[in-house]
Each structure stands twice: as C-alpha cells, then as structure tokens.
Amino acid sequence: MTKTKNEFVPVRSRHIKWYNCGPTVYDASHIGHARNYVTQDIIRRILVDYFGYEIQFVMNITDIDDKIILRARQTHLLNDFRSQNTHLSPELISQVRGAWAAYLHKKLQKGLPETDRPGKEDEESFWLNLLNKDQEESEWAKGCRARDEKFGMHLAALSSSFSALSVASAAIAANDTSPARANDLLNASVDVLYEWLDNKYGSTVTDPAIFRSFASHWESDFFSDMATLNVTPPDTLTRVTEYVPEIVEFVQRIIANGYAYPTADGSVYFNTRAFDGAEGGKNRDGTWKHAYAKLQPWSKDNKDLLEDGEGALSTGTTKRSPSDFALWKASKAGEPSWPSPWGAGRPGWHIECSVMASEILGDNMDIHSGGIDLGFPHHDNEIAQSEAYHDCRQWVNYFLHTGHLHIEGLKMSKSLKNFITIKDALNKYTPRQLRLCFLSQLWSGRMDFRESSIAEAKGIETAFDNFFTVAKALIAESRSTNANSDGRHHYEQAESELIALLQTSQHKFRVALCDSFNTPLALSILLELVSQTNIYIARGRVGVNVSVIEGIARWTGKMLRMFGLGDGLYGEIGWGETSAAGETVINREAILMPYLRALSNFRDDVRQMAIKNASTKEILALCDKLRDIDLIPLGVALDDREDGQALVKLVNPEILLRNRDEKLAQAAEKAAKKAAQVEAERTKKLARLEKGKLSPQEMFKPPNVLEGTFGSWDDNGLPLTDGEGKELSKSKVKKCAKEWDIQKKAHEEWQEWVKAGH
Structure with a gap:
C-alpha cells in the first residue's frame, strides 16, 4: 500500500501465511496466467528453498461466477443445438442466419460510425457493404477499432459465419444435407450462436450439475497446465461452491456492523460510503479510520472498472452508489442458487476470497498475491469487506501484484489475434524456456512476451546446458582415471581467483534476491560465474582443478533448481532429471x-x-x-x-540431433546459395554468349537495326552515313566504334565457346 520496498517481517517469525487468488475456471489458461502463477511459484520457492521460510499457501478456485454461468450455459445449449441438427437443412440455415443478424446488430454498434450503423436495411446488403471495405489499413477500419477494440474479433466471427452460410446454401441447392455440411456451418458459427442461444433459452438451464461439471473440467485443465509448468501445488485449495454457508454468515456480520445493505430483489451490497472514513476499532484497543480503495484510491470512481468487477449478468441493480459492490447476488432464471436470509442467490465475486482466506488464515495474513489487474476493484473490495467483518486496521500486510503481460508490445487479446493459450505456448517452447523467460523479467514489472525474449531464454538455457555437460564430462573423466597425485596441489592464482569469484557471486546472488526478488540480476550473476569458469576450463586438461569446477557446477545447479528450472537431488550437477514413475530396476x-x-x-x-x-x-x-x-x-x-x-x-540426444540438423541445414542452405550463384553466373554467361553470336560486321545493318537507320558502311560494317545519306557526326562515329569493339570481343568469345564443342 505504500508503493515502496519495505523489510519483509512475517507476523509469526519464519512462518508465512499466504493467500493467492486462483483462476476463474471457464476456459483454457493463457500465457498471462502462466506468467502470473509461474512468477508467484518462483517467489514462493525463493522464500522456502533459499531463505528458509515455512509457508502456508492457500489458493482458491472460482468455480461459480458470471463468466462461468454464461459460458457453461452457452456450451450446454450449443451442444443441445448440435444434437438437434445433425443434418444440414433450410431450417438450420435460417436459424444460423438469424443468430448472425442478431450478432451483427448488437456487436458492431459500438465500433461503427453513425453513418454506417444498420437500420432497416437488409442484413446481407449491409454485410456486403462492410465486406467490400479495406478491413486492415483503411482509416474507416482504424476508426472502428479505436471505438471498440473487439471490433476486429466481431467482424471475423461474422465473416466466418457468413462464408459458411453461403457454402451451406449452395449445398442445399445441390441436395447435400450431410452431417459434415451441418458441422461445418455450426463450427464456423459458434461465436454468433453462443449469445443467440443464451438469449433464447438461457433461462431454461436449471440443472446445477451443468455448472459444476463445466467448472470441474476447466479446473482440471488448469492444474494440468500448472503441473507441466512445474508450479508447486497449493497447500490448501478452496472452491467457492464449498464455502457458501460461510459466505452467507460473513455477509450477515458485515450487515450487522453497518457496512452493507440488502435490496428489494434479494441482493446484498457493500456500502462503500458508510465504510470510507468510518471509525474502526470498536472491539479492540485504539481506533482508526477505515478507508476504501487503499491499493488504488485513484480508481474508486472508475465506472468501467466498477462495472467489470460486477460481472456481465449484473444488470439493473438497485445499489445506492456506483462504487458499492455485490456481496450476494439474487439469482435469476438460468443461474445456480443457494438459500440465504435474503432469498435464493449466489456469492458476489469479491466476497469469496475474503471468506475463504479468513476461514483458513484468520483475521490477518502476511502475503496476498495476484495479477496487477486484480488490484482494483477485486483486492480493494476484499480489503474493505474483510476489515469491515473483522473490524481490523489491516487485513493483509503485503500485497504482491505480478505485472501485465503483453505480446510483441500489444495487450494480449483474441480480438488482436495474439491470444496464446498455455498449451499453444508449450507446443513451441519448453516449460524451462518459459520459466527462464519469466525469470529474466522483474516479477512486478510489465512483461513484453516477444520471440526475442524466448530466443534470449534459449540462449541462457544453452549456456547452462553446455557448462553442465562439460563439467560432468571433466568430473567423470577425472574419476575414471583414478590418477595418482602429480605432486602439485593445483590451487594456484587462477584457482584462487575462481574460488573468490564463486564466493562473491554467492553474496551478490543473495543481495539480488533480498532486493525484492531481483531474479534478472540473480540470473546474470550465475551466467557471469559460468562464463568465467568456461574461460578457466579453456586452459585445457593439464592444470585444470576439477574439484573447483565441480563446486561451482553444484552450487549453480542448486540455485537453478531452487528457481524451479529442474528436478533432482541436493548437490546434483545440472538441472536434474525426474525418473519415470515406478522405474526401480535397471535394464x-x-x-x-x-x-x-x-x-x-x-x-x-x-x-x-x-x-x-x-x-x-x-x-x-x-x-x-x-x-x-x-x-x-x-x-x-x-x-x-x-x-x-x-x-x-x-x-540430451534431442539437443545433439537438433544441433546437427541445424548445422546440416545451414550447410545445405549455404550450398544452395552457392549453387544458385553458380547457376546465375552460368545464365548470365549464356546470355552474354548468345548476344555474341552476332557478327560485328552485321550489327549495324538490317535486320539488326531498323531499315533506313544508316545509308552506307565501311568494310568492317561500321556506319558512315545516316539513312538520308548525311555523314555521321564524330560523336556518333565514336559511339558506334565503341559498340563495335565490344561486340567484336563478345563474338570472338562466342566463337571460342563454339569451337570448344559447347
């Protein structure tokens, strides 16, 4: 809250109580989630494995909220719609066309200029008008995207569905009603069908199991991604749906304390005006003033953030102030519900974390973490309602907010076509490369995820790989020879300097991690140590003290594994490898x-x-x-x-094969370039030789020049007069003579080439 770096002092000596905002499970996790949870895992590992703290790490799963309700309903309704339309039909085309028109009218209004907004005109004519515009570079298109950043995404959804509708109509005309045609139309129209189906039938979805199974699927998917990324599981995992009775009781006390109010529709809202500036400490020694929006006080009147915090299904509310937020939401038709004193409803988004964290960690915790986008309103609302419930001055002692992640300089967005799921990323990069990429950035700063960032991470990985490989080879070689002492201790100046560098590096490494977990600096310290050790190794086999190299390799590997970059035993050299499950007998x-x-x-x-x-x-x-x-x-x-x-x-054989293939590819590319150059030279020479076929005696005579260009020639074929019989000027004669000499040489070269049998 001070926006400064302070000494970290846990309440209970070396025991840390830490609550981490987990995911809202309604879709595949993306690279921004990876950055957030891997970064927090790195900090957790540093605190436990390096500084020696004991951590009680609690993380929640939001398994019910507006996003989950909407997506679960839409997915369920679309699956039902598919099962009812297994073959292409005019009725199916008509329904999809209706969904397309509804999507067009609703989604494009915000981005379109007033003059282009559809009225009563035919939807297809309007669409074709849009389709004929330059969607990428025109000022019109840029203006649309400026008014609505999702305009491009909506336009792409409409285009996909429109094209599929055209194909489907042609198929019907050709009497093709196959399931494949129906699937093609439905698959291309998913986005336009989601909202249309939900608006028509969403209120009919009443089975709670639909929402539970949907959230459970994406929760499993999330933890599968986290396991692949080597993220340590939480010590305690909480789910909102498992804490509804506790949430109801929590809300009741906030009302009793005078900081919340129920509304006529059965919802309950936190009263920010009553809380902000109210006197606290009624149940304790001393008093203070409560404050709303402690983390981001400048955002407490930001309408866009406040609306986003309430969710897409929270419309037509009767709250007293725009900054008031829902603690309990009255459930409408098509939404899951639980009993409460105010009627059937469900928890608000913010209340869940306050209740679950309080149930596990009590009325105070050391660390609360999450992405910076949760600072307001989510974390500020958590603080307010928790301090209103506990009547405490400070519910959280330290907030850790990881920075935003952008893709190639742009905010990640499906509308910008730069949305990368974790699985997409793992198809291109290894978990270690991603973690190295995150380690190379300050945890709290904005990160720009670029190909160059990954290239740098790969370079770092290769540097450590090569060092560990050489170190292990030297150690193995040294031990296999069992050579007797040569009478020298091999602790000369070079060894003393290297040992001193190790000790200095260890100190700098600790200072870097003490300075708000400065992992980029810590990594650079390890790389510099490895670089200097490689210089020492380059001296050759004679005179190298393997025990010094081994000590550096073991400490470096231990620090990298501490960051979560590998597995393995204490003191093992390198990243470490995990054995296959159940592999106990060596074949x-x-x-x-x-x-x-x-x-x-x-x-x-x-x-x-x-x-x-x-x-x-x-x-x-x-x-x-x-x-x-x-x-x-x-x-x-x-x-x-x-x-x-x-x-x-x-x-690793994959590394050797990849390196060999890259060298072969480079050699092949070089050979291809050389062959292309030779061929170009050959073609150029043939063109020159072809030109040399013409005798210089004939070059200024028809048909090689236009009839009437020249009137007379000397014995060598050089022109003397023009077509009218006038003597040529000296400059013209000189120019023709020069061209004649050039052609003479070319003709002689051609004659030699022919003589050689070509």
Whole structure:
C-alpha cells in the first residue's frame, strides 16, 4: 500500500501465511496466467528453498461466477443445438442466419460510425457493404477499432459465419444435407450462436450439475497446465461452491456492523460510503479510520472498472452508489442458487476470497498475491469487506501484484489475434524456456512476451546446458582415471581467483534476491560465474582443478533448481532429471546394447579398412562418422582436443540431433546459395554468349537495326552515313566504334565457346 520496498517481517517469525487468488475456471489458461502463477511459484520457492521460510499457501478456485454461468450455459445449449441438427437443412440455415443478424446488430454498434450503423436495411446488403471495405489499413477500419477494440474479433466471427452460410446454401441447392455440411456451418458459427442461444433459452438451464461439471473440467485443465509448468501445488485449495454457508454468515456480520445493505430483489451490497472514513476499532484497543480503495484510491470512481468487477449478468441493480459492490447476488432464471436470509442467490465475486482466506488464515495474513489487474476493484473490495467483518486496521500486510503481460508490445487479446493459450505456448517452447523467460523479467514489472525474449531464454538455457555437460564430462573423466597425485596441489592464482569469484557471486546472488526478488540480476550473476569458469576450463586438461569446477557446477545447479528450472537431488550437477514413475530396476541390456552395437560396428569397419589397406583419409572419415552419425542419437558427444584425446560428454540426444540438423541445414542452405550463384553466373554467361553470336560486321545493318537507320558502311560494317545519306557526326562515329569493339570481343568469345564443342 505504500508503493515502496519495505523489510519483509512475517507476523509469526519464519512462518508465512499466504493467500493467492486462483483462476476463474471457464476456459483454457493463457500465457498471462502462466506468467502470473509461474512468477508467484518462483517467489514462493525463493522464500522456502533459499531463505528458509515455512509457508502456508492457500489458493482458491472460482468455480461459480458470471463468466462461468454464461459460458457453461452457452456450451450446454450449443451442444443441445448440435444434437438437434445433425443434418444440414433450410431450417438450420435460417436459424444460423438469424443468430448472425442478431450478432451483427448488437456487436458492431459500438465500433461503427453513425453513418454506417444498420437500420432497416437488409442484413446481407449491409454485410456486403462492410465486406467490400479495406478491413486492415483503411482509416474507416482504424476508426472502428479505436471505438471498440473487439471490433476486429466481431467482424471475423461474422465473416466466418457468413462464408459458411453461403457454402451451406449452395449445398442445399445441390441436395447435400450431410452431417459434415451441418458441422461445418455450426463450427464456423459458434461465436454468433453462443449469445443467440443464451438469449433464447438461457433461462431454461436449471440443472446445477451443468455448472459444476463445466467448472470441474476447466479446473482440471488448469492444474494440468500448472503441473507441466512445474508450479508447486497449493497447500490448501478452496472452491467457492464449498464455502457458501460461510459466505452467507460473513455477509450477515458485515450487515450487522453497518457496512452493507440488502435490496428489494434479494441482493446484498457493500456500502462503500458508510465504510470510507468510518471509525474502526470498536472491539479492540485504539481506533482508526477505515478507508476504501487503499491499493488504488485513484480508481474508486472508475465506472468501467466498477462495472467489470460486477460481472456481465449484473444488470439493473438497485445499489445506492456506483462504487458499492455485490456481496450476494439474487439469482435469476438460468443461474445456480443457494438459500440465504435474503432469498435464493449466489456469492458476489469479491466476497469469496475474503471468506475463504479468513476461514483458513484468520483475521490477518502476511502475503496476498495476484495479477496487477486484480488490484482494483477485486483486492480493494476484499480489503474493505474483510476489515469491515473483522473490524481490523489491516487485513493483509503485503500485497504482491505480478505485472501485465503483453505480446510483441500489444495487450494480449483474441480480438488482436495474439491470444496464446498455455498449451499453444508449450507446443513451441519448453516449460524451462518459459520459466527462464519469466525469470529474466522483474516479477512486478510489465512483461513484453516477444520471440526475442524466448530466443534470449534459449540462449541462457544453452549456456547452462553446455557448462553442465562439460563439467560432468571433466568430473567423470577425472574419476575414471583414478590418477595418482602429480605432486602439485593445483590451487594456484587462477584457482584462487575462481574460488573468490564463486564466493562473491554467492553474496551478490543473495543481495539480488533480498532486493525484492531481483531474479534478472540473480540470473546474470550465475551466467557471469559460468562464463568465467568456461574461460578457466579453456586452459585445457593439464592444470585444470576439477574439484573447483565441480563446486561451482553444484552450487549453480542448486540455485537453478531452487528457481524451479529442474528436478533432482541436493548437490546434483545440472538441472536434474525426474525418473519415470515406478522405474526401480535397471535394464542393463536395454541401456548398454545401443552403445555396444555402435562400437562393434565401428570395430568391424576399421578391420575391413585395415584388410583393404585403406588410406588415412578413409579411416578419419570413419572416425567422423562414429562421432557425427552413430553416437549422436545415443546422446554421446565427442569433442576433439589438441592433445588427441576426445572429451566424452553425455548430452540430451534431442539437443545433439537438433544441433546437427541445424548445422546440416545451414550447410545445405549455404550450398544452395552457392549453387544458385553458380547457376546465375552460368545464365548470365549464356546470355552474354548468345548476344555474341552476332557478327560485328552485321550489327549495324538490317535486320539488326531498323531499315533506313544508316545509308552506307565501311568494310568492317561500321556506319558512315545516316539513312538520308548525311555523314555521321564524330560523336556518333565514336559511339558506334565503341559498340563495335565490344561486340567484336563478345563474338570472338562466342566463337571460342563454339569451337570448344559447347
């Protein structure tokens, strides 16, 4: 609330009570959710695994609210509509066309200029008028998007449905009523059908199981994404529908304390005017003044934010002030309901978190987290109603708000066609790359998710991968030789400097994390340590102290795993890998045979070459084949070194194959460019030779020039007079002579080319 950095002091020593706003489960989670929950997981891991705090981490699932009710109803009604329309028919086309027209009139009004808004004109004529406009670059289109950022999305939905309607009409004319045609029409018209069906039949959806099963599906989908992203599950998970009796009791006390009021329709609203500035502390020592909108006081009169906070189904309310918000909503037809003293209804959005957090954590907590978009009105409303209920001065000691995520500089939006689900992202990037990308940004700042950000994350991942691979190879090599001491301790100046750098890095790393979890700085410290260690390793096998390298590798790996970038045991080198479930018996044959087969094949080839007295070049090619072809799929990399002894490294086979394929692709691209250049030169030469076929003696005579251009020529074919018999000017004669010389050389070149048999 101070908007500054303060020393973090939990109420109970090293025990932290933390409540985290969980998702509203009505659709697939997107990359913004990933940034929010992965970032909070990183902070949680730092507090527990690095600073040694104990955390009671509570997260809620909003499994009933306006968005869920609407989407569950719409999905249910669309599924019913599909089951009733398994074949294409004129009636189905007519219904979809009606939904299309309703969507057009409702959705495009806001974005269209007054002169373009549809009146009584035919919907199709109006649509064709829009379709003929330049939808991307025209000033008209830009104006529409400026008036309504969702205009492009609505236009795309209309276009998709309109095209499908045209195809369906043609199919009917051709007597094609197949289920495939019906599905094509319905699939292309989902967006326009959702609202049309809900407006017509939404009030008939009465089965509570429809809403429960819908929310349960998306809750499972959310936690599946979180597990893939390696997000630690909450210690306690709460769901709104499981706490309705407690919510009713909570609201009753707020009314009794004088900070809420019921309305005639059976709803209950929080009275922000009564609360703001009221004296608190009636039940405790000392008094204070309550304040509404502590987090964002400048937003408490923002009508857009206030309306968004109430939900799409909250219309025609009778609240006393625009800033008042619903604690309990009277349920209308087509909405789930629970009994209450004010009639059948359901919880408001904000009250759920106050009740569940209070039930688990009491009247005060250390940390409350969520995205910055929840600051107002959600978190400010939580604060107000909780402090009104508990009659306390401060319900939450520290709010952690993760920053917005934008895509390539733009706010993520389906209307802008830059909406990325977590599953979409995971089809392109690994969970580790995404986490590295988030770690590279300050947790509280706005993040711009760009391809360049992912490229940077991949570069960081590769840097650590290569370091761990070399370190493990050196350690394995050192231990396999069991060499006796060479009489030197190998702790010279280079080793002392590297150990000092490790200690300095460890201190800087801690300072960075103490400074509001500055993970970008912490990562850069690790990368610099790795870079300097690589410089040390580059000295070569002789003189390198492997134990120093091992100590740095173990600490670096431990810190990366602390960030949630891998799994593995304490002290393990690298990211760590998770074993397959139930894998307790090592199958030596399955593990060893691919490697033994590669070596056996190599031995066979060497023997055959020795028998045939093969050349050194052929034997070296065979060695390269073992390195580049046979061992790569097995995850073995051989680094040739100056001392003639290759460094053996075990690497993820996918990485080796990808690197090899990239090199081959680059080589192929280079060869293709070279071939294209050669072909271009050949074509150019042929064109030049073709031009050289003409003898210079004939170049200024018809038909090679227009009849009448020149009147007379010398013995070499150079023109002397023009078509009228006038002597050519000196400049003209000079120009013709120059062209004649050029053609003479070209003709001689052509003659040589022909003579050579081409």
